[in-house]
Amino acid sequence: MPKPGEFYxxxxxxxxxxxxxxxxxxxxxxxxxxxxxxxxxVSEITGxxxxxxxxxxxxxxxxxxxxxxxxxxxxxRIILHGRVLDENGRPVPKTLVEAWQANAGGRYRHKxxxxxxxxxxxxxxxxxxxxxxxxxxxxxTVKPGxxxxxxxVNSWRPAHIHMSIFGTGFAQRLITQCYFEGDPLIHKCPIxxxxxxxxxxxxLIAPLDLNATIPLDTIAYKFDIxxxxxxxxxxxxxxxxx
Amino acid sequence: MTQELNYLKETxxxxxxxxxxxxxxxxxxGFDLYKQELGWDIAGPNAKGERIRIEGIxxxxxxxxVKDVLLEAWQANADGNYAHxxxxxxxxxxxRGWGRVIxxxxxxxxxxxxxxxxxxxxxxxxxxxxxxxxWIVARGINVGLNTRIxxxxxxxxxxxxxxxxxxxxxxxxxxxxxKRTERDGAVVYRFDVKLQGEDxxxxxxx
Ligand SMILES: [Fe+2]
Numbered sequence: 001m002p003k004p005g006e007f008y009x010x011x012x013x014x015x016x017x018x019x020x021x022x023x024x025x026x027x028x029x030x031x032x033x034x035x036x037x038x039x040x041x042v043s044e045i046t047g048x049x050x051x052x053x054x055x056x057x058x059x060x061x062x063x064x065x066x067x068x069x070x071x072x073x074x075x076x077r078i079i080l081h082g083r084v085l086d087e088n089g090r091p092v093p094k095t096l097v098e099a100w101q102a103n104a105g106g107r108y109r110h111k112x113x114x115x116x117x118x119x120x121x122x123x124x125x126x127x128x129x130x131x132x133x134x135x136x137x138x139x140x141t142v143k144p145g146x147x148x149x150x151x152x153v154n155s156w157r158p159a160h161i162h163m164s165i166f167g168t169g170f171a172q173r174l175i176t177q178c179y180f181e182g183d184p185l186i187h188k189c190p191i192x193x194x195x196x197x198x199x200x201x202x203x204l205i206a207p208l209d210l211n212a213t214i215p216l217d218t219i220a221y222k223f224d225i226x227x228x229x230x231x232x233x234x235x236x237x238x239x240x241x242x
Numbered sequence: 243m244t245q246e247l248n249y250l251k252e253t254x255x256x257x258x259x260x261x262x263x264x265x266x267x268x269x270x271x272g273f274d275l276y277k278q279e280l281g282w283d284i285a286g287p288n289a290k291g292e293r294i295r296i297e298g299i300x301x302x303x304x305x306x307x308v309k310d311v312l313l314e315a316w317q318a319n320a321d322g323n324y325a326h327x328x329x330x331x332x333x334x335x336x337x338r339g340w341g342r343v344i345x346x347x348x349x350x351x352x353x354x355x356x357x358x359x360x361x362x363x364x365x366x367x368x369x370x371x372x373x374x375x376x377w378i379v380a381r382g383i384n385v386g387l388n389t390r391i392x393x394x395x396x397x398x399x400x401x402x403x404x405x406x407x408x409x410x411x412x413x414x415x416x417x418x419x420x421k422r423t424e425r426d427g428a429v430v431y432r433f434d435v436k437l438q439g440e441d442x443x444x445x446x447x448x
Binding site: 008009010011012014015016017018020023025026027028029030031032033035036037038039040041042043044045046047048049050054055056059065066085086087088089096098099100108109110111112113124125126128162164165168170171173174175176177191192194195200201203204225226227228229 | 248249250252255256258259262263264265266273280306308310314316318324325326327329338339340347363365373375377380382383384386388404405408409414443444445446448
């Protein structure tokens with residue numbers, strides 16, 4: 001049985017580059033020197049392990065995890081669900097998925113967010129869960145609202161949920177954003193458009209999933225996440241020169 | 243035409259944005275939601291080795307502190323083992339080796355308490371000098387940045403480290419080495435990160 005080896009090289013032409021002038025904040029926060037490419041050692045192949053003791057089952061229910069007893073968050077009730085897979089198509093089980101978002105009016109519960117849309121007293125805006133043995137995860141939440149942001153004076157973020165995923169090795173660590181099918185703001189967004197390949201952008205747009213709704217109760221969107229895959233070590237590298 | 247390879251493509255990265263705290267450190271965003279936030283205790287109570295603190299600031303290309311950054315640390319224990327099935331060996335009960343910190347919103351200063359890691363195994367032969375792997379995300383950073391913290395009191399191990407030696411510009415290697423100081427009897431290492439410009443920190447594509 002071949003041993004799992006290094007992670008496949010990250011495709012840096014598929015991900016956004018560091019410097020993306022239309023997303024203005026990147027200009028002063030982008031390294032100018034090239035990244036130095038490392039072959040993976042134990043430091044990159046390993047990563048933190050989480051278990052059910054770390055989180056609470058209610059953490060994945062953003063409609064109720066900050067609500068007063070008997071209350072719930074305001075907005076379009078949605079299930080966001082999908083699988084975490086690797087590039088080999090294998091599920092990534094028991095990995096931590098964290099999510100955060102604005103409320104249905106486009107306002108974040110954050111002391112730095114001063115947008116005039118009101119805070120929802122029953123909505124915190126964060127959740128977390130572990131994938132099951134098949135790599136499956138789900139959240140219940142409300143669909144976030146679009147919001148304005150200071151880039152150009154008339155820049156609006158499409159509705160989105162921020163997602164953080166771990167995988168099994170620190171080299172797989174990923175933060176991304178999930179958008180929703182049909183939103184006309186997606187392709188106008190300078191942050192979305194940091195991604196050069198339209199096909200890669202499509203991978204961040206969750207389709208409506210009528211098969212996963214709860215009829216008369218909650219609509220659903222599907223968002224699969226792919227983390228880097230690992231090589232199989234068929235032949236050990238020769239030690240000379242390593 | 244050929245057969246299809248059928249590999250999937252990695253999900254593209256997007257910036258963590260200015261409100262990353264809500265998701266990953268909600269207490270700092272101004273509200274308590276989780277019974278237990280993750281990543282505030284890296285080493286746990288039973289870890290062997292020297293107790294240390296690492297502090298720093300992340301500086302942008304204009305020379306200003308980045309005040310909305312989030313950093314994650316991943317490290318081995320004092321024996322050089324990571325808390326992972328492929329991590330090289332056992333670790334102490336309660337040692338996770340992973341932590342996350344955010345900066346002070348006013349000053350941009352960050353810091354975390356941990357233990358000094360031991361040397362870890364090299365890729366095929368030899369060892370790597372003690373180091374902490376660091377991942378940095380923030381508004382304006384499109385793909386999280388990976389770097390490493392080495393220690394200036396490990397000059398001999400650093401000189402033999404395979405990753406430091408991959409940095410062909412010797413003066414850039416200094417950007418990866420934290421400086422040891424003492425404060426009130428405690429060991430504090432200083433590790434400032436420069437995202438851009440003069441003495442830009444070395445970042446890795448891992
Ligand atoms: Fe956002």
